[in-house]
Amino acid sequence: MLADHEQDHLVDLLVATAEVIGDQLRPNAAAYMVQDLACYALPALxxxxxxxxxxxxxxxxxxxxxxxxxxGHPAPNEAWAVAIQAADERATVVWTTTTQQAWNVALPLVEAGDKIAARLAFLEAYARLLKDARAERQVATYTPSLGFDAASRSAVLADAVTKGLLQHEAVSQHLQLAAPSPTFNPVALLAGKVEAAPGANEKIRARLEEMARELAA
Structure with a gap:
């Protein structure tokens, strides 16, 4: 829901847009339009x-x-391309709730081995659900369906976070963190030497050089 100041800004945008295209829109009429538009994000408007x-x-x-x-709702064929991935239990899928609901309709046909009928059932259900969602001014809401392949799961979720489909906090426990790169050479340290690892930045290299001089002294 738009904040009050965003609604005021939207009134100004509506009036200005009407003027640009050769129309006239009074502020009170624009305010009535805002009542039907306030459920959307300002950038989308x-x-x-x-x-x-x-x-x-x-x-x-x-x-x-x-x-x-x-x-934010994907087109029907785009939604099907995402949903069919859920047939593989190893795969992690990030989809809209509308896509998930349509997939539940198609799933029995997929399990029966008839993907052609499953696709038709999915598209029919998705079109109906999408029409209802848009009639109720519902923007797309994305959720993850987790597969058991941990490596691909982390990659899919990280990509969804990058695209803004999911919040990092909501899936952080499912993301695999890369092991930190070493800043020094542990083999050289065993020999009494302090050497920076190839990936160490300049600040760390300077500190390790300082430590090496202190040890030499």
């Missing part, structure tokens, strides 16, 4: 209004703004 300024001629309507909002 700004992008939609930018599209309106490029594409519309003469009239700005609520429907025109809504159809240009990227609500």
């Amino acid at each position: 700004e992008k939609a209004l930018s599209s309106c300024r490029r594409e519309l001629k003469g009239r700005l309507s609520l429907a025109a703004v809504l159809e240009r909002i990227d609500d």
Whole structure:
């Protein structure tokens, strides 16, 4: 939900967008439009209004703004390409709740070995669920379905975090942390020498050189 100051900003954007395309929109009418738009993130609304300024001629309507909002829901075939990966229990899948619900409809057919019928059932269910979600102004919500392959699981989750689909805090316990690179040569240390490892940065190298001089003294 947009904060009050964001809603005020959106009113200004709506009025300005209408003017740019040759329309007139009074602030009180724009405020009514904001009531139907406030459930979306401001960047998505700004992008939609930018599209309106490029594409519309003469009239700005609520429907025109809504159809240009990227609500995060993947296209049906894109959703199926993600969902079918869940047929492999080793695979970790990051999908929308709508995709997951449609997959539950298709899963019995997948398990029966009929992927063609499963795809058709998925697409039909997904289209219905997507229509309902958009009618209720629901933006896409992503969740992980964890597979038992730990290495690929960590990579998929890290990628989803990078893309902003998941919050790091929500999946941090499933992410494998890379082992820290050594800053000194442990073999040389056993021989009484202090040597920096190849990956050590300049600050660490300087400190190790200082330690080496102290040991030599």
